[in-house]
């Protein structure tokens with residue numbers, strides 16, 4: 001019986017392998033590479049470490065300590081902290097750039113929303129911060145990295161409330177208006193279902209869709225989203241927002257104490273890395 005059982009299992013495995021092979025041949029997807037998987041694993045480790053070190057990162061209330069934590073994990077060369085005052089207290093963005101001519105700015109917010117007991121923002125804040133830290137640490141992409149504070153609003157989004165770090169960066173003109181801005185948000189969910197904000201720049205959205213199709217990460221339509229791309233679009237940049245706004249049953253984990261590191265997945269972050277790397281490659285081709 002033991003031998004027969006083994007044979008049956010082996011056949012099952014062969015059938016599964018055949019099925020997987022057929023699926024890949026049919027759609028010609030180039031999924032995450034070993035390099036993407038290494039970035040995904042490192043991104044997850046950074047996200048878990050950020051939540052452990054700074055579980056609460058409310059803009060103006062201790063977010064500066066989180067900014068210092070992020071800066072300390074970036075290569076020293078090309079890293080600077082931009083501190084600024086807001087009605088809610090002092091905030092800080094972290095910049096990192098070693099590229100002579102960056103083809104894009106990759107943006108993630110790192111702050112958490114106030115007033116939600118137990119909220120640590122593992123997916124909403126830490127996941128894409130971890131992804132940017134992993135990509136910046138690898139140092140292979142010709143991009144600038146921007147970690148923004150104060151994305152979450154206190155009461156309701158307005159010119160004075162929410163998106164504080166991205167308004168600051170967009171108005172400061174620290175990057176040329178011809179440099180595209182790609183915002184990444186909530187991309188660590190194990191049930192990975194990323195989409196594009198409809199109120200992003202159409203040409204950049206089209207390029208990101210092409211990148212997603214090339215690496216087997218099709219991008220859905222997230223509808224109009226209030227996120228960190230908005231100030232950049234308003235300031236005349238080409239800007240887009242990649243967001244998986246489908247987190248838990250009926251998005252039930254969003255902005256709750258259930259947004260914890262155990263919901264995150266290295267595989268999702270690897271797929272996000274593959275998407276970003278391909279998009280940057282397309283932007284390099286576009287510039288040439």
Ligand SMILES: [Zn+2]
Nearest residue numbers: 113124152255
């Ligand atoms: Zn949020």
